[in-house]
Amino acid sequence: MRKKLFLFVPVILVCSAFVSAAFRKEDVKVHKLDNGLKVLFVEDHGIPNVALYTFFRVGSRNERPGLTGVSHFIEHMMFNGTQKFGPGEFDRKMEFAGGANNAFTSDDMTGYTDWFPAAALEPMIEMEADRMQSLLLDPKVLESERGVIASERRMSVENNNDAILAENVRATAIMAHPYHWDVIGWMSDILSWKREDVLAYYRTYYAPNNAVLILVGDFDGPKALDLIKKYYTGILPGLPPPAVATVEPPQMGPKDVLIRKEAQAPSFEMVFHAPNCTSPEFFPLSLLDLVLLNGQSSRLYKRLVREEQLALNVGGGTQESIDPLLFTISAKPRPGTDLAKLEAVILEELDKVKTQGITESERQKALNAIKSGFYFGLQSINGKATQLGQAEILYGSFENLFTQMDQYAAVTLAQVQEAAKKYFTENNRTVGKLIPQGGVK
Amino acid sequence: MNARAKLACLAVLLLLIPALSGAATRLPAPEKFSLKNGITVYYFKSAALPLVSFRMWIRGAGTANEPADLEGVANLTANQMMKGTAKMDADAIAEAVDFLGARLSIGASDEYASVNGESLKEHFPRLLEIAADCLTNPVFKDDELQKERKTRLDSLKAVKDNPGSAVRYYFAKAYYGSHPLGHLANGTEISLPKMTTADLKSFHQKYYRPERGVAAVVGDIEKQALLDLLNKTIGLWKPAGSAAPAAALPPLPKRAGKKLILIDKPDATQAYWILGAPGYPLGDAITPQAVVMNTLFGGRFTSWLSTELRIKRGLTYGASSSFQTWPAGGLFTASSYTKNDKIGEMLDLVFDLMNKAKTGFTAEEIESSRNYILGQFPPTLETNASKATAYVRLMFYNLGFDYYDKYLAGIQAVTGASAKDAAAKLIPQTDYVLVVVGKSAEIKKQLEKYGTWTERKITDPGF
Numbered sequence: 001m002r003k004k005l006f007l008f009v010p011v012i013l014v015c016s017a018f019v020s021a022a023f024r025k026e027d028v029k030v031h032k033l034d035n036g037l038k039v040l041f042v043e044d045h046g047i048p049n050v051a052l053y054t055f056f057r058v059g060s061r062n063e064r065p066g067l068t069g070v071s072h073f074i075e076h077m078m079f080n081g082t083q084k085f086g087p088g089e090f091d092r093k094m095e096f097a098g099g100a101n102n103a104f105t106s107d108d109m110t111g112y113t114d115w116f117p118a119a120a121l122e123p124m125i126e127m128e129a130d131r132m133q134s135l136l137l138d139p140k141v142l143e144s145e146r147g148v149i150a151s152e153r154r155m156s157v158e159n160n161n162d163a164i165l166a167e168n169v170r171a172t173a174i175m176a177h178p179y180h181w182d183v184i185g186w187m188s189d190i191l192s193w194k195r196e197d198v199l200a201y202y203r204t205y206y207a208p209n210n211a212v213l214i215l216v217g218d219f220d221g222p223k224a225l226d227l228i229k230k231y232y233t234g235i236l237p238g239l240p241p242p243a244v245a246t247v248e249p250p251q252m253g254p255k256d257v258l259i260r261k262e263a264q265a266p267s268f269e270m271v272f273h274a275p276n277c278t279s280p281e282f283f284p285l286s287l288l289d290l291v292l293l294n295g296q297s298s299r300l301y302k303r304l305v306r307e308e309q310l311a312l313n314v315g316g317g318t319q320e321s322i323d324p325l326l327f328t329i330s331a332k333p334r335p336g337t338d339l340a341k342l343e344a345v346i347l348e349e350l351d352k353v354k355t356q357g358i359t360e361s362e363r364q365k366a367l368n369a370i371k372s373g374f375y376f377g378l379q380s381i382n383g384k385a386t387q388l389g390q391a392e393i394l395y396g397s398f399e400n401l402f403t404q405m406d407q408y409a410a411v412t413l414a415q416v417q418e419a420a421k422k423y424f425t426e427n428n429r430t431v432g433k434l435i436p437q438g439g440v441k
Numbered sequence: 442m443n444a445r446a447k448l449a450c451l452a453v454l455l456l457l458i459p460a461l462s463g464a465a466t467r468l469p470a471p472e473k474f475s476l477k478n479g480i481t482v483y484y485f486k487s488a489a490l491p492l493v494s495f496r497m498w499i500r501g502a503g504t505a506n507e508p509a510d511l512e513g514v515a516n517l518t519a520n521q522m523m524k525g526t527a528k529m530d531a532d533a534i535a536e537a538v539d540f541l542g543a544r545l546s547i548g549a550s551d552e553y554a555s556v557n558g559e560s561l562k563e564h565f566p567r568l569l570e571i572a573a574d575c576l577t578n579p580v581f582k583d584d585e586l587q588k589e590r591k592t593r594l595d596s597l598k599a600v601k602d603n604p605g606s607a608v609r610y611y612f613a614k615a616y617y618g619s620h621p622l623g624h625l626a627n628g629t630e631i632s633l634p635k636m637t638t639a640d641l642k643s644f645h646q647k648y649y650r651p652e653r654g655v656a657a658v659v660g661d662i663e664k665q666a667l668l669d670l671l672n673k674t675i676g677l678w679k680p681a682g683s684a685a686p687a688a689a690l691p692p693l694p695k696r697a698g699k700k701l702i703l704i705d706k707p708d709a710t711q712a713y714w715i716l717g718a719p720g721y722p723l724g725d726a727i728t729p730q731a732v733v734m735n736t737l738f739g740g741r742f743t744s745w746l747s748t749e750l751r752i753k754r755g756l757t758y759g760a761s762s763s764f765q766t767w768p769a770g771g772l773f774t775a776s777s778y779t780k781n782d783k784i785g786e787m788l789d790l791v792f793d794l795m796n797k798a799k800t801g802f803t804a805e806e807i808e809s810s811r812n813y814i815l816g817q818f819p820p821t822l823e824t825n826a827s828k829a830t831a832y833v834r835l836m837f838y839n840l841g842f843d844y845y846d847k848y849l850a851g852i853q854a855v856t857g858a859s860a861k862d863a864a865a866k867l868i869p870q871t872d873y874v875l876v877v878v879g880k881s882a883e884i885k886k887q888l889e890k891y892g893t894w895t896e897r898k899i900t901d902p903g904f
Contacts, residue, residue, distance in 0.1 A: 100816075151779060335598050
């Protein structure tokens with residue numbers, strides 16, 4: 001069905017090399033309720049399922065010392081009972097109706113992602129609306145879930161050397177801004193969050209005026225809107241959440257992190273402060289990220305993995321974020337690698353960009369990757385919902401999704417070189433090394 | 442076409458949508474092409490996005506046919522096929538694929554090797570050209586082999602830093618022993634140093650054969666254009682001209698009694714475990730009831746394992762169970778992890794649940810499981826790549842394109858009694874392999890009650 005629609009909208013293709021013919025801004029219907037809830041609808045009848053995604057403008061960026069990790073904790077508690085639906089009932093009812101879900105928390109947002117057969121639309125909307133306003137935070141369940149989070153931290157950080165290093169490097173590079181800590185939070189905070197603080201945090205950030213709802217899939221637009229009005233209209237808006245006032249001060253010299261730990265292989269990471277995603281400099285730097293790090297033909301992969309054979313892999317780059325975050329280069333060094341050499345080679349490659357820029361062919365290659373990545377991301381109803389939600393939270397409007405490609409296409413070689421010169425400086429740099437105990441010099 | 446005509450067409454199409462949407466639930470029937478050299482290609486046009494996906498499986502070119510002393514040679518062969526051909530060296534291949542913004546990989550599974558590619562439609566002809574060149578003209582250079590060997594040896598060391606990954610390697614060895622399914626696809630520190638380019642050439646020559654290839658193309662491409670493209674690319678691959686060697690897996694190992702393995706990792710703060718036992722073969726009549734049963738036991742968020750270990754007690758972030766199937770047999774596994782001092786409590790709960798499974802499930806649980814499987818099925822065939830993979834898989838295993846229809850009808854027909862039978866037959870009680878990776882000093886005492894453990898250090902060579 002959608003494949004036929006493709007034939008009838010070719011005009012836009014002429015205007016922009018990038019705008020998708022099968023998924024256009026016009027396919028997204030927008031409605032805003034009086035309480036501030038923004039709703040995006042995309043009817044897509046490819047499969048008889050619906051993706052219902054709820055994004056809240058809250059993440060670890062909104063936390064404070066003592067409550068680090070609490071955004072992620074609330075994400076977990078959202079499955080653990082409201083006044084109407086007891087602990088675990090959300091998942092039991094949803095799975096009984098043929099649905100599944102997941103949720104995620106990042107520095108900037110918390111997302112609830114439900115996938116279900118079309119017939120389950122009403123109960124899913126009812127339950128999502130319910131947990132936006134009346135979370136229980138039962139003390140006993142809260143304690144049990146605290147253990148789950150502690151286990152998640154042990155798995156994802158403490159039993160993973162690369163993650164230990166990444167957490168330390170982030171906390172060293174970022175001094176003042178709440179991006180200082182990782183989304184999971186510090187273990188001592190995880191073990192000591194108090195119920196009343198968690199509840200106050202929930203009440204501050206879980207409000208219709210701080211959320212966007214996205215429906216993609218097999219539903220009838222007007223009927224779905226009626227259901228949303230039925231269940232969400234009664235939810236009172238909250239006060240606007242406090243702004244994140246802290247601005248990271250400029251770094252005034254290079255920083256180093258050294259960790260000694262029992263390990264077979266070392267870990268390595270280099271970061272630079274980088275602009276946020278709405279900064280005009282974000283796009284050149286993000287394009288450069290692909291030239292340096294995307295694929296086996298990228299500059300750093302070729303040099304570190306293929307030619308010098310110092311690393312097993314290399315990755316990282318920019319991250320789309322509301323406030324300025326980091327440009328990351330993380331390499332997995334081969335056991336026994338001289339990490340000073342690894343560091344020197346990376347710096348040499350960054351210097352090449354600063355002095356000589358990138359080539360037109362590299363720019364074109366990056367644009368091809370961006371274009372195909374854009375379409376790869378739209379292949380499923382879930383993918384569409386994800387892209388729309390992230391654009392809405394990070395850029396302030398889903399419409400950005402449909403202009404982003406043009407913004408990348410407009411990046412010049414000179415802008416890429418300027419961005420490299422500005423950000424890849426010694427004073428802006430933090431380098432982290434995890435050295436196997438008793439091992440490498 | 443003028444604007445009004447466009448709108449008229451659009452209106453007609455919109456009317457068709459409700460009638461068609463039900464049919465899209467299952468796999469749409471593809472067209473079939475048989476190329477002269479014996480490759481079968483399935484094709485389905487989907488122009489929703491300007492993308493095309495390609496999948497190809499080559500029977501026999503997987504780990505199951507590796508010589509016992511060359512564990513990992515199938516995957517290394519697949520890897521090296523993209524590291525140089527008669528026309529392009531490794532860098533040129535990587536550059537060509539990356540320049541298109543495309544994805545292309547060749548890898549070895551157990552019973553087959555697979556080629557996966559996708560790209561924007563305008564780049565697909567070039568992508569298939571590159572794929573065909575890698576498939577048919579690899580040169581297997583010694584310097585490239587050396588590089589990759591070194592990377593694989595070093596990666597093996599890094600695996601041991603992460604107990605969650607390491608436990609899977611230890612489990613594969615403990616469960617399968619010398620059976621080919623126990624081969625580590627990336628090789629071992631014993632097998633990798635032995636491999637030469639001659640071994641790779643010989644493996645390629647013997648097992649990569651067009652007449653053993655099943656392929657599928659799904660996406661925004663016209664039939665004639667695709668046929669022309671196929672004939673110019675993979676259609677030129679010459680048949681081997683000799684009888685193909687056998688390619689089936691030997692029967693999977695049977696299990697009698699417990700086998701308990703403890704791997705000591707002194708810096709681990711959590712203990713990771715996998716328990717495994719024989720499952721059922723691919724296509725077996727027990728499939729629907731086994732899937733309904735496992736969904737309840739450990740296959741979804743509200744499953745018994747997840748409810749008891751995570752939701753009620755907060756012992757872990759994740760706990761699950763699953764079945765893997767091959768024509769030659771199957772495997773059941775359950776796995777989780779918890780902090781060192783809780784491993785005994787966790788395993789007690791797991792054994793209680795395995796015991797309880799014999800008594801079956803409530804009618805509401807059965808209904809919920811059926812609804813869940815049916816409701817979550819459509820997204821599994823949503824994308825071009827998932828459709829292409831489904832075509833190839835169904836044909837490779839000779840399951841027929843109506844397989845999913847039959848499977849879903851089978852799910853609908855599962856009863857409490859049939860799910861209980863599946864649990865009685867498939868959830869192990871006394872015959873299983875259990876592997877734990879953790880800090881022995883803190884967990885050993887808790888494990889003693891389960892039987893006699895064979896203990897090794899994570900720093901000991903191999904897995």
